[in-house]
Amino acid sequence: MTPEFMNTYGWPAIFMLAHIGAIIGCILGVMAYYTYAERKVLGAMQRRQGPMTVGPFGLLQPIADGIKLLSKETIIPSQANKAVFLIAPMLTFSLALVAWAVIPIDAGLALADINVGMLYLFAISSMGVYGIIMAGWASNSKYAFLGSMRSASQMVSYEVSMGLVIVTVILCTGSLNLSDIITVPRPMWVQVMLFPMLIVFLISILAECNRAPFDLPEGESEITGGFMVEYSAMTFALFFLGEYTNMILMSAMTTVLFLGGWLPPFGIEALAVVPGFIWFVLKTFLIMFFFLWARATFPRYRYDQLMRLGWKVFLPFTLIWVLVVSGSLIYFDALPR
């Protein structure tokens, strides 16, 4: 171990590992208490109390749940394809974490501030479908297979409109780098034009994360638990973790694309005294609350309605809106340089 070696490879590697550890620690902490928040918010919206037994105000509930899942027995069905069955939850969870590498939490505070950050995020989220397909196929069970088919077609369909929404935002910012997307100033009328896209994006991320009202892949009343039906203990916990991490990720993505990331809201300079990452976290929490709010409010969609919404409403609308936005950007000479 020469000092030169440490300077070129050693210290950067240690710094990077520490950074990764910090990100994963934060995400897992937020994720654990997101499940608690979900139960509390749903409880409040349905005039119940939510978890109250474990610890003060039920605050230790996520930890108790975690210990319960860890100490259970992992059951692998005898007809399952063992390797694929075990890889599927790992893939889901690691993909949900890997995407965090490019999210800029504050100015310059991203693990990898790469030029094509937006494409990276999109690529990772489009791979998320494999965990689900593999789980459904490897379980060798009807319900699991039906659930994974539903989930896969749903995610593929809504990715189309999500992609077009992202294209529109990129047109207005002229860069695929996430930090640039946040910092490039957008005129007021561009913000207004992007607002319908924000609505489409919010609905699409619900479908992309398989959340209510689009939680058909899990649909308890029809296919019991969908692709997760054969999973137990730690393998189930990984799917669960992956799902919630994905929700937080999609919230962060919305924050980056539409809500201005770490910048103070509405461009109010006086609010810049609050550190940037706090704004980022608050904005992300807002979208995370939206997930719970939607779940408490809307009944589940029927499958053909879901497909209709994706292909016959969102796809034409976003396509036309890409044309409208790019046309007006050219007409008003507002294309970013």
Next chain:
Amino acid sequence: MLQPLAFYLFATITLLSGLMVITAKNPVHSVLFLILAFFNAAGLFVLLGAEFVAMILVIVYVGAVAVLFMFVVMMLDTGFAELRKGALQYVPLGLIIGGVLLAELITVYSAWEFSPQAASNLVSAKGNLENTRALGEILYTDYVYAFQVSGLILLVAMIGAIVLTHRTRPGVRKQRIYDQNNRKREDAMTVVKVETGAGV
């Protein structure tokens, strides 16, 4: 030091998974290995500095094309072992085709001379420009017609696929949301005053 290491890692996994695609017994495993190969090929593109191509490779091939493969392979519930039974008789033909291709590759490669500019073209054609921007500038200026034509061909292929598979089935009950929303109370029901003992 890290670059060659990463290159050999990605290249080895690409080759091995490529081999596994054709040797795996289970077709679903083949598709999964194919995905692994695509993914590692994307890693090789990143090492070349072509990050845009790498990401597009993952989005298009892994995220869309391979999903379709996967769907098809999972839906086909045929015994692939049986299909392979007679495969051995095609080995001579395969060897001939492979041999011809190999000979061609050797001829081409032995006569190959890299132009002196090639080394500087590896990362970006225009100096330190981001390669997304560089690609865009070339694609939408010099090659804009070729680009449009390829888009048109894809569109035609898509319409063709829809036309070929689309069939109208008679007697299917469809939900027409517009009609449903336009329904008034008067269309749906009438209030009838029923006399006691008289019926409707």
